[in-house]
Amino acid sequence: MITQTQGNNEMINNLDKAVKENSKDAPKWLEEYRSNALNRFQELGIPNVKDEEWKYTNISSIAKTSFQGAQNNEDTTLDSLKNYINEKDINIVFINGFFSKKFSTIDDSSSGISISTLQDAILSDEKKIKSLLEKYNEKETTSFVALNKALSTDGILISIEKKAVMKKLIHILHISDTQATSFTSPRTIITSEKLSEATVLESHIGLNNDQTYLANALTDIFLEENAILHYCKIQAESKKAYHLGNTRVWQERNSNFNSLSVMIGSAINRNDLDIVLNGEGINSTLNGLYMPFDKQHMDNHTCVDHRFPNCTSNQLYKGILSDASRAVFNGKIFVKDLAQQTNSYQLNKNILLGKDCRVDTKPQLEIFADDVKCTHGATIGQLNEDELFYLQTRCIPRKEAIRMLSKGFINDLLFHFEDDNVSQKIHQLLDPSLNKL
Amino acid sequence: MIEIKNIHAKVAGGDTEILKGINLTINPGEVHAIMGPNGSGKSTLSKIIAGHPEYEVTEGEILYESNFKKTNILDLEPEERAREGIFLAFQYPVEIPGVNTSVFLRAAFNEICKHQGAEEMDTLDFDEYIRSKMKLLEMDEKFITRPVNEDFSGGEKKRNEILQMAVLNPRFAVLDETDSGLDIDSMRIVSDGVNKLKAKGNAQLVITHYQRLLNYIVPDFVHILIDGKIVKSEGKELALAVEEKGYDWLIK
Structure with missing residues (x-):
């Protein structure tokens, strides 16, 4: 671990003061929680490329930029959001990190679910929120998780109640509508109680494509026994923004976590998805899709921790790279000695369309049980010339053929979710990129 | 319709010449066959x-006549040639995972519409259009909902080629060993399909190893290609001679 403390205070103005101010009226435990997290962040510092975990993703440009706390934007119009908000859904909207009551459509009467801001949750059910926040050991958290914990104030707690089957899509929408070099710390906690099922979409959208800002998001997901959660994260931040995302998933016995991560925007995007399979009979699906252009950099780190027998995890990450873009895939799989009969699969496929693009892909398996099935693979290649020629001989122009084959390459992921609504939103955000190929 | 003039060719970047001066003229309404070892x-x-x-073509030209205008098609991109009405039925049709057959066919068809200045067909109309063509080739309707050629049997792939030919309705079609991998029934169906697509204004070039296909698709001319050159051109009876005697007697 690196301990580079220099420069931290440059990145975020008056970090100590900001944390203190956030906790002005907070209960004592929360104040401590934040200051502990701050200490942790300051102890770890901002990682650099000497750190094995950050070897291929250089964030010195983030460390050098000076970000200030984001301001709420009252001028954001419904019109600018209408492409993203669908009346049929439960919409939980944040503007520049601030919960927006105006744009959110949380139907109080919807049974089976309770949604509250973290601030409200602290007032109404302090014990619950405290136990959720303190679930993970502070000593194990990484820099940016710690930074989010220290700085996040607004956030959302979603509880899908026992046996509830949610038909409506739950859409958490983080909008950045800013003219300043600011930072946000989106914080989401989802608990899927026993035997429940729901679909959650977490999207991060930048409205101003020329603006540099930093979104440091942290999402914690807890699945109780037999719970099912379909979870999609779409990152479509501004092209000059930085998005650092951490999603931590804790699964209990027989639960099913089915996820897709879609990366479209931002200059540098790092997404960490960590899953703990803390029981038998668990199923986890981790899928991902990234399409960088120009000099965009997209990094997916996954970590799947098999702790008990008879569980399955599936990972499929696909990327289409254009221009001089870069992508990183790093997939860790742990199979602990107790976790016999584990099935764990991992595949990362990449198509390089640009002349100067680059992919670094790295599987990392640590297996301590002897009766398991684990496979991993990675491919990096170009589109098949024979396939292109075939389409061309059928009148389809080369450019269109490239688009068609690229779409075909990711087709299985585009329709990964049964919920058409989610597929539709993915398409809507991804189509401009596909049309650019 | 098409004049192949003194074509010399090699694999791009390679040294070995594969075609060593091919000359071939095909007129509208004609069916030509090329056989060879x-x-x-x-x-x-x-x-x-x-x-x-x-x-890489190192010498010669291929003149294609349409609308009383001759173009050297070697200057055109593959898609431009296709839009002008040149079609190749592949010996080994390519599998295209993730691309739905009907979406692919409609895109191809609409490119031609666009080229000819006609209105593009919407999904519903095209659906009806394609179904009529599939009936012609006795194809199962579920074909078009599957990705192009993926997990198709050899026979299904070949039928799919002819389906595409039926949809695009080319002026000049080259059928490259369309008979290979086909059982007798499929060969009959495929050949029937090809024959139904024959018209006064268009022409076909059939490439095959065996005379058998030529019982179904009857050629006006048969050419024997050996070592990159056409060594003999005659009527359909030449195919029978080759079937009987092989190619040895043609090698001087």
Whole structure:
């Protein structure tokens, strides 16, 4: 671990003061929680490329930029959001990190679910929120998780109640509508109680494509026994923004976590998805899709921790790279000695369309049980010339053929979710990129 | 319709000449067959006509006449040749995972519509159109909902080629060993399909190893291609002679 403390205070103005101010009226435990997290962040510092975990993703440009706390934007119009908000859904909207009551459509009467801001949750059910926040050991958290914990104030707690089957899509929408070099710390906690099922979409959208800002998001997901959660994260931040995302998933016995991560925007995007399979009979699906252009950099780190027998995890990450873009895939799989009969699969496929693009892909398996099935693979290649020629001989122009084959390459992921609504939103955000190929 | 003039070709970047001066003229309404032993350059010729980037033409030209205008198609991209009405039925149709057959066919068809200044067909109309063509080839309707050629049997792939030919309705079609991998019934169905697509204004070039296909698709001329050159051209009876005697007697 690196301990580079220099420069931290440059990145975020008056970090100590900001944390203190956030906790002005907070209960004592929360104040401590934040200051502990701050200490942790300051102890770890901002990682650099000497750190094995950050070897291929250089964030010195983030460390050098000076970000200030984001301001709420009252001028954001419904019109600018209408492409993203669908009346049929439960919409939980944040503007520049601030919960927006105006744009959110949380139907109080919807049974089976309770949604509250973290601030409200602290007032109404302090014990619950405290136990959720303190679930993970502070000593194990990484820099940016710690930074989010220290700085996040607004956030959302979603509880899908026992046996509830949610038909409506739950859409958490983080909008950045800013003219300043600011930072946000989106914080989401989802608990899927026993035997429940729901679909959650977490999207991060930048409205101003020329603006540099930093979104440091942290999402914690807890699945109780037999719970099912379909979870999609779409990152479509501004092209000059930085998005650092951490999603931590804790699964209990027989639960099913089915996820897709879609990366479209931002200059540098790092997404960490960590899953703990803390029981038998668990199923986890981790899928991902990234399409960088120009000099965009997209990094997916996954970590799947098999702790008990008879569980399955599936990972499929696909990327289409254009221009001089870069992508990183790093997939860790742990199979602990107790976790016999584990099935764990991992595949990362990449198509390089640009002349100067680059992919670094790295599987990392640590297996301590002897009766398991684990496979991993990675491919990096170009589109098949024979396939292109075939389409061309059928009148389809080369450019269109490239688009068609690229779409075909990711087709299985585009329709990964049964919920058409989610597929539709993915398409809507991804189509401009596909049309650019 | 098409004049192949003194075509010399090699694999792009390679040294070995595969075609060593091919001359062939095909008029509207005619069916020509090219036969020849393995490695004689039959498939190379078909790929050069379609514009495969793997091959380099070092000499000669291919003049294609449409609307009373002759164009050297070697200057055109593959898709431009296709839009002008040149079609290649592949010996080994390519599997295209993730691309739905009907979406693919409609895109191809609409490119032609666009080229001819006609209105593009919407999904519903095209659906009806394609179903009529599929009936012609006795194809199962579920074909078009599957990705192009993926997990198709050899026979299904070949039928799919002819379906595409039926949809695109080319003026000049090259059928590259369409009979290979087909059982007797499929050969009959495929050949029937091809014959139904024959018209006064269009022409076909059939490449095959065996005379058998030519019982179904009857050629006006048969050419024997050996070592990159056409060594003999006659009527359909030449195919029977080859079937009986092989190619040895043609090698001088």
